[in-house]
Amino acid sequence: MTERTAVPGAPPAPSPAPTPSPAPPAASGAPDALPATRLDWKPLALLAAIALLALPAIGSPSTWLTLTVAGLAMGMIVFITASGLTLVFGLMDVLNFGHGVFIAAGAFLATTVLAPLAPWTQADSLASNLAAIFVAMLVAMAACAAIGLAFERVLVRPVYGQHLKQILITMGGMIVGEELIKAIWGPQQIPLPLPQALRGSILVGDAAIERYRLLAVAIGLVVFVALAWTLSRTKIGLLIRAGVQDREMVESLGYRIRRLFVGVFVAGSGLAGLGGVLWGLYQQSVIPQIGAQVNVLLFIVIIIGGLGSTLGCFVGAMLVGLMANYTGFLAPKVALFSNILLMVAILLWRPQGVYPVSNR
Amino acid sequence: MIRRLLSDDLPRDRWLALALIAIVLALAAAPLIAPGAKALNVAAKMLVFVLLVASYDLLLGYTGIVSFAHTMFFGIGAYGVAIASTRMGPGWSALAVGVVAALAVSVLLALVIGLFSLRVRAIFYAMITLAVASAFQTLASQLSALTGGEDGITFKLPEALTPAFEPFDEPLLGVLSIDGRMLAYWLLFVVVAVAFLALLRIVNSPFGRVLQAIRENDFRAEAIGFRTVRYRTASNVIAAAFATLAGALLAIWLRYNGPDTSLSFEIMLDVLLIVVIGGMGTLYGAIVGATLFVLAQSYLQDVMRTVSEATDALPLVPVLFSPDRWLLWLGVLFVLSVYHFPSGIVGRLRERHAARRDGP
Numbered sequence: 001m002t003e004r005t006a007v008p009g010a011p012p013a014p015s016p017a018p019t020p021s022p023a024p025p026a027a028s029g030a031p032d033a034l035p036a037t038r039l040d041w042k043p044l045a046l047l048a049a050i051a052l053l054a055l056p057a058i059g060s061p062s063t064w065l066t067l068t069v070a071g072l073a074m075g076m077i078v079f080i081t082a083s084g085l086t087l088v089f090g091l092m093d094v095l096n097f098g099h100g101v102f103i104a105a106g107a108f109l110a111t112t113v114l115a116p117l118a119p120w121t122q123a124d125s126l127a128s129n130l131a132a133i134f135v136a137m138l139v140a141m142a143a144c145a146a147i148g149l150a151f152e153r154v155l156v157r158p159v160y161g162q163h164l165k166q167i168l169i170t171m172g173g174m175i176v177g178e179e180l181i182k183a184i185w186g187p188q189q190i191p192l193p194l195p196q197a198l199r200g201s202i203l204v205g206d207a208a209i210e211r212y213r214l215l216a217v218a219i220g221l222v223v224f225v226a227l228a229w230t231l232s233r234t235k236i237g238l239l240i241r242a243g244v245q246d247r248e249m250v251e252s253l254g255y256r257i258r259r260l261f262v263g264v265f266v267a268g269s270g271l272a273g274l275g276g277v278l279w280g281l282y283q284q285s286v287i288p289q290i291g292a293q294v295n296v297l298l299f300i301v302i303i304i305g306g307l308g309s310t311l312g313c314f315v316g317a318m319l320v321g322l323m324a325n326y327t328g329f330l331a332p333k334v335a336l337f338s339n340i341l342l343m344v345a346i347l348l349w350r351p352q353g354v355y356p357v358s359n360r
Numbered sequence: 361m362i363r364r365l366l367s368d369d370l371p372r373d374r375w376l377a378l379a380l381i382a383i384v385l386a387l388a389a390a391p392l393i394a395p396g397a398k399a400l401n402v403a404a405k406m407l408v409f410v411l412l413v414a415s416y417d418l419l420l421g422y423t424g425i426v427s428f429a430h431t432m433f434f435g436i437g438a439y440g441v442a443i444a445s446t447r448m449g450p451g452w453s454a455l456a457v458g459v460v461a462a463l464a465v466s467v468l469l470a471l472v473i474g475l476f477s478l479r480v481r482a483i484f485y486a487m488i489t490l491a492v493a494s495a496f497q498t499l500a501s502q503l504s505a506l507t508g509g510e511d512g513i514t515f516k517l518p519e520a521l522t523p524a525f526e527p528f529d530e531p532l533l534g535v536l537s538i539d540g541r542m543l544a545y546w547l548l549f550v551v552v553a554v555a556f557l558a559l560l561r562i563v564n565s566p567f568g569r570v571l572q573a574i575r576e577n578d579f580r581a582e583a584i585g586f587r588t589v590r591y592r593t594a595s596n597v598i599a600a601a602f603a604t605l606a607g608a609l610l611a612i613w614l615r616y617n618g619p620d621t622s623l624s625f626e627i628m629l630d631v632l633l634i635v636v637i638g639g640m641g642t643l644y645g646a647i648v649g650a651t652l653f654v655l656a657q658s659y660l661q662d663v664m665r666t667v668s669e670a671t672d673a674l675p676l677v678p679v680l681f682s683p684d685r686w687l688l689w690l691g692v693l694f695v696l697s698v699y700h701f702p703s704g705i706v707g708r709l710r711e712r713h714a715a716r717r718d719g720p
Contacts, residue, residue, distance in 0.1 A: 172698065180688065
């Protein structure tokens, strides 16, 4: 680990963005003033620039609006699933190749939960539809959190600090998890239809916007705000961010970082389960391989964002979602590779991701 | 003589030596002992996997790099032979052109990926290769004009390697009837044997020592004065070249190549399992592991079917033992062996031998 000075106090930004390293004028200024962190606006500007540049390329504003909302919805879902992964990596240097299992488990649990709730989902009332989905989400989150607890205890804990074994073990966990899902739900594709009131689109001007995508954006925003609030305004969030910056320092101040980490792992698994429900409804069907497929996407997102950075993860997810939808419209063949091209381009610009975490 | 041939890296354990001799003799004589189609297919698959796994072990076991793109190079080799043979017509020159072109593509690709991402940490490389490999798989199935898409390519071999070819008018020594299929098998055997010995030479050279130093402590290796990036990249390129060769052999044997036979992620998992079970950091592990694994893959499913049918009355057990779930048990075995058996079969045998020698 590199030698670093401990940052006195935490940066107020909602992300573990790096504080500008040594700040020489600190001594001459007021002694109690915290070193202000500037929000690095360039990645956010890039996001806006891509959205604006796509407008003339696509031509029609209504199509652009449809695609943008679709991209944001996809980005939100990806962000929800990836946020746990990047936090776990940032906090404890554990990269969980088995994260996809939680996504798959969440999606399959949703099929099981929504089946007996058919009267609610078939009813043409938004309230009961939403109630059904929220029940499915809660069940999936709770179950995935429990699975995450077991996963951490059985698989991850014995191999802390050993990267090679971590990769192999979590990959093994992924195989076993996927096979167990096949054993329980069967290997075939299971349809996961949207509830009645969430099907179809609403018209905004000429643009048709699918209702479910609006819901996904809303849920994603709620999760993002909740996460940002927890990370920037609570004691736990302070400790998590401090742990990402310098784990040993937090430990030496007397906090049990191991327990904190288990909490983050469990929360991240729960969020992955939530993301799995949303992803399954987005695709309207689930297959056991969903976990492995989404995993690749998640890795691209957290590499783009900078491993360990929550804000970076958000920006990366949005970039991926928007690019996938724009290129899908403009050049469908290219869309299959838009993620990887995006990753290469971003890494050429910032080799550590858009928001590099300083000690990684 | 043997010592030179094996680059001074003897098995160092009596049982291991006996097992290796038995396996090599059995593989060499397979067409004579078991001329049946299934048995010969199993033996040929073992040969291909020995080379593929040995080349992967150079990366994982000797250099400590986790790559998920190894099947990509395997696939390039297979596609090289398949495409050249369909375009140029069957013939030795087509095979040569296919192999050379595939090697060139693989080496270039490995160099680019390596220089691009091996500067950073192991975990980063694992993620990048996962993304690149999945993009390559999509690319291969999209370029259907060249690769035959999902259907793959069936092609013809030079006449001397086809089953109809009979080099001798009457059976040798009165009993042996040699056909082109057997010649193809022995071609595989010779190429794999030479390539394996070459790999053994590489890992036991000063270059191989540096790789092991990087695996043990890359910081220290760098401090001693080795350019770790160059060595890692070189290791990556060599491993890719041998994997390409293995892919070409697979295509020659099957006279077919498609995305599922050479590019699928399942093969990558198989390779990981074999390396870990056979023993990371010992090339002999590739021989032992590949033999056991292919045998298990070919015959374990029959055993599981029996168990599943025998336990028909119990709940859940037949589902877990159904022949389709064999990957579940391999996954469990994989996780257990990473924990309790990290040096694999070969490593364990060698440790036992060393303990006995140094003991009282």
